[in-house]
Amino acid sequence: MKLELSRIVQGCRLGVLTGLGKTGTHSLEFPACVLYTRCASVPHLTQDTLRTLGGLPAVTQLTTATLAEHQEVLEEFKEGARRFAGLHDTVLFSSLHDPAASYPTGHVTNKTVSVWGSGGRIELTVDRYMALQAAIQPDWYQSMSDGETWQQNTSRKRVRKAVDRTLNHLDECLLLHQKSQALKQAEIFGVVEGGDIQEERLRSARETAKRPVGGFVLDGFQSGAMEQGMRSQLIAAVVAELPPDKPRVLQGVGCPDEVVACVEAGVDLFESFFPYQVTERGCALCFDFSLESDPESAVLESNEDRPMRERENGADSPEIVGKMTRFEMDLRDARYRDDFRPLVAGCDCYCCRNHQRAYVHHLLVTNELLAGVLLMLHNLAHYLVFFSTLRQALSQDRLVDFKRKILQVQINE
Amino acid sequence: MATAPPLALQIVAECPITKARACSLALPHCVVNTPVFMPVGTQGTLKGITVDQLEDLGCQICLGNTYHLGMRPGPELIEEANGLHGFMNWKRNLLTDSGGFQMVSLVELSEVTEEGVKFCSPYDGRETLLTPEQSIAIQNSLGSDIMMQLDDVVSSTVTGPRVEEAMKRSVRWLDRCIAANKNPERQNLFAIIQGGLNAELRKACLDEMIKRDVPGFAIGGLSGGEEKDDFWRMVTLSTDHLPREKPRYLMGVGYAVDLVVCVALGCDMFDCVFPTRTARFGSALVPWGSLQLKQKQFAKDFQPIDPDCQCATCRRHSRAYLHALFKCDTAAMHHITIHNISYQLTLMRAVRQSIIDKCFPEYVKSFMRRMFPSPEQYPKWAVDALASVNIKLD
Numbered sequence: 001m002k003l004e005l006s007r008i009v010q011g012c013r014l015g016v017l018t019g020l021g022k023t024g025t026h027s028l029e030f031p032a033c034v035l036y037t038r039c040a041s042v043p044h045l046t047q048d049t050l051r052t053l054g055g056l057p058a059v060t061q062l063t064t065a066t067l068a069e070h071q072e073v074l075e076e077f078k079e080g081a082r083r084f085a086g087l088h089d090t091v092l093f094s095s096l097h098d099p100a101a102s103y104p105t106g107h108v109t110n111k112t113v114s115v116w117g118s119g120g121r122i123e124l125t126v127d128r129y130m131a132l133q134a135a136i137q138p139d140w141y142q143s144m145s146d147g148e149t150w151q152q153n154t155s156r157k158r159v160r161k162a163v164d165r166t167l168n169h170l171d172e173c174l175l176l177h178q179k180s181q182a183l184k185q186a187e188i189f190g191v192v193e194g195g196d197i198q199e200e201r202l203r204s205a206r207e208t209a210k211r212p213v214g215g216f217v218l219d220g221f222q223s224g225a226m227e228q229g230m231r232s233q234l235i236a237a238v239v240a241e242l243p244p245d246k247p248r249v250l251q252g253v254g255c256p257d258e259v260v261a262c263v264e265a266g267v268d269l270f271e272s273f274f275p276y277q278v279t280e281r282g283c284a285l286c287f288d289f290s291l292e293s294d295p296e297s298a299v300l301e302s303n304e305d306r307p308m309r310e311r312e313n314g315a316d317s318p319e320i321v322g323k324m325t326r327f328e329m330d331l332r333d334a335r336y337r338d339d340f341r342p343l344v345a346g347c348d349c350y351c352c353r354n355h356q357r358a359y360v361h362h363l364l365v366t367n368e369l370l371a372g373v374l375l376m377l378h379n380l381a382h383y384l385v386f387f388s389t390l391r392q393a394l395s396q397d398r399l400v401d402f403k404r405k406i407l408q409v410q411i412n413e
Numbered sequence: 414m415a416t417a418p419p420l421a422l423q424i425v426a427e428c429p430i431t432k433a434r435a436c437s438l439a440l441p442h443c444v445v446n447t448p449v450f451m452p453v454g455t456q457g458t459l460k461g462i463t464v465d466q467l468e469d470l471g472c473q474i475c476l477g478n479t480y481h482l483g484m485r486p487g488p489e490l491i492e493e494a495n496g497l498h499g500f501m502n503w504k505r506n507l508l509t510d511s512g513g514f515q516m517v518s519l520v521e522l523s524e525v526t527e528e529g530v531k532f533c534s535p536y537d538g539r540e541t542l543l544t545p546e547q548s549i550a551i552q553n554s555l556g557s558d559i560m561m562q563l564d565d566v567v568s569s570t571v572t573g574p575r576v577e578e579a580m581k582r583s584v585r586w587l588d589r590c591i592a593a594n595k596n597p598e599r600q601n602l603f604a605i606i607q608g609g610l611n612a613e614l615r616k617a618c619l620d621e622m623i624k625r626d627v628p629g630f631a632i633g634g635l636s637g638g639e640e641k642d643d644f645w646r647m648v649t650l651s652t653d654h655l656p657r658e659k660p661r662y663l664m665g666v667g668y669a670v671d672l673v674v675c676v677a678l679g680c681d682m683f684d685c686v687f688p689t690r691t692a693r694f695g696s697a698l699v700p701w702g703s704l705q706l707k708q709k710q711f712a713k714d715f716q717p718i719d720p721d722c723q724c725a726t727c728r729r730h731s732r733a734y735l736h737a738l739f740k741c742d743t744a745a746m747h748h749i750t751i752h753n754i755s756y757q758l759t760l761m762r763a764v765r766q767s768i769i770d771k772c773f774p775e776y777v778k779s780f781m782r783r784m785f786p787s788p789e790q791y792p793k794w795a796v797d798a799l800a801s802v803n804i805k806l807d
């Protein structure tokens with residue numbers, strides 16, 4: 001894997017990762033998001049529907065959390081999670097937790113972390129974690145880590161422990177990695193912890209950077225853990241300690257304005273669980289970020305489209321769904337009942353090319369499964385174009401225009 | 414000026430041994446090859462699969478439900494959306510039922526009078542009356558290629574004078590439906606033969622309804638819990654008397670064995686929620702029965718559902734993966750739905766081809782051998798039904 005930086009614009013790194021995957025033929029321009037999956041499947045989508053999306057990222061994220069319960073099956077299967085799931089030819093990135101699901105805290109020990117499958121809690125030692133990675137056969141994977149520092153009032157002592165444990169786990173993982181046949185060609189990523197304590201963040205970054213890792217995962221920064229101001233500050237401090245030629249993946253942050261701020265702070269890669277959460281609450285991403293459109297009409301559209309009230313989640317699983325943001329429209333709203341326009345004018349996704357707001361509204365109101373399929377397609381498409389437009393803005397020196405568009409959504413509250 | 418009728422049936426082949434036929438049914442949106450299984454997309458969607466996927470599976474006609482769509486989103490909105498075709502963006506054919514069956518099966522308080530069916534809406538508690546005229550008006554708004562008359566539906570387990578009353582009323586309602594159809598030049602109205610399990614009543618209904626110049630006939634009032642032995646006798650009685658040159662639609666039948674037998678008895682079209690509904694419970698249909706993929710035995714089974722199946726699911730995914738995915742994401746259901754629809758449509762294609770190739774009886778025999786572990790386990794009703802059309806199963 002090679003990281004080529006083409007430019008840095010106001011802190012934002014623009015570049016490309018090449019030589020990815022076992023054949024070394026994949027590449028990924030960044031800043032970018034990786035493809036989010038649950039149990040190695042993009043939620044709601046089969047390969048046919050997934051393939052209607054152009055510009056899929058070359059890297060797909062699997063989560064150890066959604067695969068751990070299938071360890072035995074994967075070990076018997078022997079050919080790795082990608083083949084097991086019938087995924088397309090893609091670079092696999094295995095992370096520990098599922099960014100879209102919250103989980104009970106307090107189950108971390110010096111030697112173990114826990115994930116939750118459909119049958120309950122699964123406790124992982126480094127040995128078991130690494131055996132799982134060997135069964136998954138990823139191209140990249142993060143080392144086992146303790147990131148439980150996001151709650152309010154996490155003590156300094158607890159934050160320090162998270163950093164210590166994560167470094168120990170990294171060292172143990174590295175030892176096993178070097179002995180592993182299955183992981184021979186995989187890149188192990190170190191995980192930077194440290195909560196909201198700058199000193200600990202720096203310590204974690206410096207120590208992790210000393211190890212022979214292929215990239216860095218920035219953990220404990222998820223939406224809800226801290227304000228964006230602090231997040232930006234800490235990330236900027238962290239990346240200053242990291243080698244510039246290795247990618248930085250930020251976990252748990254997906255909201256467009258936070259994404260942009262974090263790119264400015266020096267992050268390269270993000271997860272794409274955010275479009276999935278939007279889908280689960282029956283909403284469609286509709287925020288405008290186009291560099292070409294007339295700013296005035298865009299404002300009118302975006303004001304008109306988004307009911308400002310926060311909708312209740314109802315029967316939806318609250319851990320996954322989250323609260324509605326200002327970047328989306330609530331298609332259950334009665335105003336869409338006879339709105340025969342596509343979700344977003346000019347959107348090239350399968351849903352917008354073939355269906356109308358009124359139809360998606362109907363599917364949601366009648367609890368039809370197709371709603372999830374169409375919304376997932378649209379939301380993922382919209383999110384991917386958001387990232388490609390960000391890259392375009394960086395390469396054309398139009399970051400200011402791009403930011404104005406994203407932030408305009410806030411200004412017009 | 415004469416315009417082409419909205420339905421034309423061409424009989425491509427007739428089995429010389431049984432009553433099976435292979436036809437081409439020309440409908441406004443495209444030609445449908447029969448025998449055909451029509452998947453059910455109740456609320457203007459086929460349960461998680463896109464119209465493109467449905468088209469790719471080779472589906473030429475599917476169902477929408479007048480009762481459900483009439484409630485939500487309602488006929489006016491659908492008309493505004495260019496009919497149900499426009500609303501769901503389905504370019505091929507649609508068949509809508511009348512709403513009658515749901516009214517009786519789904520709704521608690523329903524009362525049938527000569528006027529229509531009175532019931533309490535489960536959505537807002539209001540009392541509504543569905544008359545033949547209203548059912549046709551809704552179906553006209555939906556714009557389906559085939560519409561069903563509103564019939565007075567009585568459960569097949571009911572006996573006594575109610576059955577005759579319902580049959581006679583259905584004839585009168587057929588006439589009201591015919592009169593109410595605003596679009597006879599592009600929407601076909603099918604009659605529904607009733608009469609319960611009473612041969613005389615069925616025959617009387619057939620005699621009356623055949624006098625009406627409708628483009629097609631459905632055989633109704635069956636597949637509702639009656640004994641299979643009575644079921645097949647009513648089916649074959651109906652096909653004995655229905656005109657040869659018009660399509661015969663057997664409503665609510667979808668189990669593979671039932672389909673094959675009823676093709677032998679002379680039916681052309683079938684619909685059933687079973688294959689798509691059972692998919693959502695993890696049940697995958699195969700030529701030898703079904704696989705309950707949520708069961709533990711499939712956790713490490715790395716074969717596809719059916720190694721011989723060419724559907725997108727079987728080409729790419731294993732039973733083990735589907736088993737795992739079921740615990741996690743809705744896509745698991747979609748994979749099985751696609752497979753089950755593929756299974757049904759492929760079965761019908763094979764049946765049709767065997768009729769054309771003049772080896773339908775042999776097909777039936779090999780189908781039964783594959784489906785059942787031994788001849789002792791062949792269902793008696795199927796053996797009898799097939800014997801009645803000269804297929805002797807060993």
